[in-house]
Amino acid sequence: MLHLLLLALLCGGVSAGSHSLRYFYTGVTPESGVPEFMTAGFVDEEQITYYSSVVGRDKPRQQWMAESQGPDYWEQQTQILQGHEQTFKSNIQIAMKRTNQTGGIHTFQRMYGCEILDDGTTTGFDQFGWDGSDFISFKKDEMVWVTPVPWGQITKAKWDRDMAWNQGNKGYLEQICIEWLKKYVKAGESNLKPNPPEVSFTASKDGRRLSCVATGFYPQSIDVTILRDGRTLEETHSQGILPNHENTYQQTRTVMVEPTDQAKLSCRVEHRGLLEPLVLFLDSKSNSTPIWIIAVIVVLVILVSVIIAVGVAYKKKAGCFSAGNKGYNPTKTSDKGESSSNSSATA
Known part of the structure; x- marks a missing residue:
């Protein structure tokens, strides 16, 4: 459940042409079957760090992250997160009350x-x-906190008064966080490089099901839409963005249409690895027999008809002679053929 929640938060609100640094902290009530405190750090969509109350230390999740930061970095981060762990345990009790x-x-x-x-x-x-x-949530420009729930007003009033923390929080988000993001992006440049998708747009044999498949792309943020005469079809279905074995992703979007529909159908894909949106049009002839094959078939049918007609005429003529020539024997023949980190406070 927690993994799916983190994934949902990760996939939302990040534009396709940006770099981001995000941290997720989760505190859970005891005896829940999972660690009471967990953190995960992400650069774009690559997890770079992980901490849990069971392990008790901040750990790298990428080889380039481990190589770019020395022992002092991991020791400092561990101490900071151990402090957050205690704060989150207190906040759970406060929120429950x-x-x-x-x-x-x-x-x-x-x-x-x-x-x-x-x-x-x-x-x-x-x-x-x-x-x-x-x-x-924190509105850094005004340095105030906003809550949508009545019981959050106590926390809002307390945190709004802490101007030192708010100023430090604003400074972290606008400066320190950006500086570290640039460092991480440079350290993991080869791993974080966008990979454009390979796209195919096809119809089923009966022409009722259209499928637009984008695969082999990184990062996973992508926008795949099917259009009819340039307008987005809302009735499309997708199982979401799925991982490939080579650290890339895939997505298939499908829609049901009438085979007799004469509208222009297309698939539009937007991704960071593409210089501009990619648009593929459905080839209306893709599911029909090519004209040259039809022409060859017609010629063959005509030739066969001519051969049959000649054969029939020959047999009739031969039959006339056979009555007066009983010793006639036709010659026997054979025809053989061959054939793809920031600070926090108690609530």
């Missing part, structure tokens, strides 16, 4: 980080969640 919870499994989460867009502009975000719903 304020939401009148006395038992059960509950989660307290944080997602923060920054992003560099193609035009050079940057963004930063810091938000908290409780049991899978929004709890409170």
Whole structure:
């Protein structure tokens, strides 16, 4: 469940032409069957770090990450995350009290980080969640906290007063986070290089099912749409973005149509590895017999008809002679052929 939740957060809100650094913290009530505290760091869509209360240390998840950072880095990050672990345990108890919870499994989460867009502009975000719903988020430009739940007003008032923390949080999101993101992108440049998708757009034999397949792409952020006369078809179906064995991804989008539909059908794909959107049109002749094959068949039919007619005429003529020449024997013949990290506070 936690893995799917992290994946859903990871796949949302990141533009195709940017680099991002994001951290996910998850605290869970005891005896839930999972570690009470876990963190994961991501550059774009590559996980670079992992910490859990069971292991008790921050660990690299990529070889280039391990090679680019020395022992002091991992020791410092471990100490910071051990402090966060204690804070999250306290926040779970506070949140349970304020939401009148006395038992059960509950989660307290944080997602923060920054992003560099193609035009050079940057963004930063810091938000908290409780049991899978929004709890409170930081508006760095105004240095205030926003909460959508009534019981979050206590936390908002407390954190809004902590100007030193808010100033430090703003500085981290706008400067420190961006600096580290640039370092990580440079260290993992060869691994983080975008790989464009290979795209095919085909119809089933009966012409009712259209399938647009994009495969072999990295990163996994991609937009695949099927269009009818230039307008997006909303009734399409997809099983989502699936991993390939060579650290790339694939996605198939399908739609059902009428075989007699004369509209122009196309597939449009947008991805960071493409200089511009790729558009493939469905070849209406792809499911029909090519004209040259039809022409050859017609010629062969005519030749066979002529041969049969000649043979019939020959047999009739031969029959006339056989009556007066009983010793006639036709000659026997044979014809043989051959044939693809940031700080946090208690609530």
